[in-house]
Amino acid sequence: MDMWQLETFLAVVEERGFSRAAVKLRRTQPAVSQTIRKLEEELGELLFERTSRDGTLTSAGELLRSYAERLLRLRSEAEIAIEELRSLERGRLVMAANEYTCLYLLPVLHEFRKVCPQIGVTVQRALASRIPEHLLERSVEMGTVTYQPDAGQFHSIAVYSDAVAFVMSPDHPLARQKRVPIRELGAQNFVAHNVASPLRSRIIETFARHETPLNLGVELPSLEAVKRYVGMGHGVALVPELTVEEEIGRGDLVKVEIPEVRIERTLWLVRRRGARLSHAGAAFLRVVESVAAERGGAFLYRPEE
Numbered sequence: 001m002d003m004w005q006l007e008t009f010l011a012v013v014e015e016r017g018f019s020r021a022a023v024k025l026r027r028t029q030p031a032v033s034q035t036i037r038k039l040e041e042e043l044g045e046l047l048f049e050r051t052s053r054d055g056t057l058t059s060a061g062e063l064l065r066s067y068a069e070r071l072l073r074l075r076s077e078a079e080i081a082i083e084e085l086r087s088l089e090r091g092r093l094v095m096a097a098n099e100y101t102c103l104y105l106l107p108v109l110h111e112f113r114k115v116c117p118q119i120g121v122t123v124q125r126a127l128a129s130r131i132p133e134h135l136l137e138r139s140v141e142m143g144t145v146t147y148q149p150d151a152g153q154f155h156s157i158a159v160y161s162d163a164v165a166f167v168m169s170p171d172h173p174l175a176r177q178k179r180v181p182i183r184e185l186g187a188q189n190f191v192a193h194n195v196a197s198p199l200r201s202r203i204i205e206t207f208a209r210h211e212t213p214l215n216l217g218v219e220l221p222s223l224e225a226v227k228r229y230v231g232m233g234h235g236v237a238l239v240p241e242l243t244v245e246e247e248i249g250r251g252d253l254v255k256v257e258i259p260e261v262r263i264e265r266t267l268w269l270v271r272r273r274g275a276r277l278s279h280a281g282a283a284f285l286r287v288v289e290s291v292a293a294e295r296g297g298a299f300l301y302r303p304e305e
Helices: 003-015 018-025 029-043 059-086 101-115 128-136 198-209 223-231 245-250 279-295
Strands: 092-097 120-125 142-145 154-168 190-193 216-220 237-240 254-256 264-272 299-303
Touching: 003 018, 003 029, 003 059, 018 029, 092 101, 092 128, 092 279, 101 120, 101 142, 101 154, 101 279, 128 142, 128 264, 154 223, 154 245, 154 279, 190 223, 190 237, 216 223, 223 237, 264 279, 279 299
Parallel strands: 092 120, 092 142, 190 216
Antiparallel strands: 142 264, 154 237, 154 254, 154 264, 154 299
16 A cells, blocks of 8 residues: 555545546546555455445545545655754754863854754763764764764864963962963862862873872862852962953953963864765754854864864
């Protein structure tokens, strides 16, 4: 049983006869009769009363009519839905990010929602190390990370350039200095994010290389907690600058340079290599590129070579 058979069946029902149905369908009456006969053979039931000339339905025909109308209506709805998806009138973009990389996405999503207000967006929080796994599982379409995963499995685009910022409250004694040597920080109380990461390792290695103690007096479970605690006047912190831009701009935190600690990181937008982008995903990439062109600075759009 196929859609054309059902369309022919309903045409006979609506036109109350095979001849008028043939005219409506622009087919010959024998062709219409043959289609109905084949449908009846497949179902093993007569659909029309043979003694009637006006297309009177049998009980089996009445039952099929309701299902046929529903199936054709669903097909029409599916065609409309696909067209809406293509024209970005519906759909959902699912991405993965951690607490830090999600901050890059916020201004980009702001612009994306301007041009695609009908597209829903879900950003799932995930450990950076697990994002490639989520991509391979196809539970997300894209992810933002601070490293390039296996080029054989993933396609990466550099989208943001960030640096590590040494911050403290405006009342801290070091806040009056423009820069401070790393060797003068051995007595400082550092507030740290307690999640293991390549950045944490690089900072620990840098202090060790300069033979300076790194006193991690307080470790907190989120970057938000770290910057708020430091802003209250408790110690100092080394955090991604992206996470404290607003606080520095408002004067809630002060950034001081450590010449020996110049750590820059690139944020990458990654997706599964060879995967066909959804219409929403393709539109998002266009916005990522336009944001980089308009804002410049730390915002990038540099696909891997």
